[in-house]
Amino acid sequence: MKARVDEHSAGEPLVLRVADVRQWVYCPRVVYWRQVVPLRVAETHKMQAGRIEEARLVELEERRGLRRYGVGEGRRRFDVWLASAMLGVEGVVDMVIETPSGPIPVDYKMVR
Secondary structure: OOOOHHHOOOOOOOOEEHHHHHHHHHOHHHHHHHHOOOOOOOOOHHHHHHHHHHHHHHHHHHHOOOHHHOOOOOEEEEEEEEEEOOOOEEEEEEEEEEEOOEEEEEOOOOOO
């Protein structure tokens, strides 16, 4: 996040992380504790499993073709930082496929 709530000056636009916007819907207090009173949180079993699964998916994705995305040619980029000044949000997308017709964002989700 570019400006924490306690560091935010009146003339500077506040930029939110997309993950915080999503988290706010689930529990606004989590966003408060992350942004206003930041604490180090111990990695949970689910967080560890998600990190391991994402690393496995990146390894598999690097060997796969692009046909599953309906694309004949393109270049994959992983963990791409995106920001919108107009919306005031920023975040990381798991993968972006750069194609001649434009970028295709891909976000991995664990289903169990």
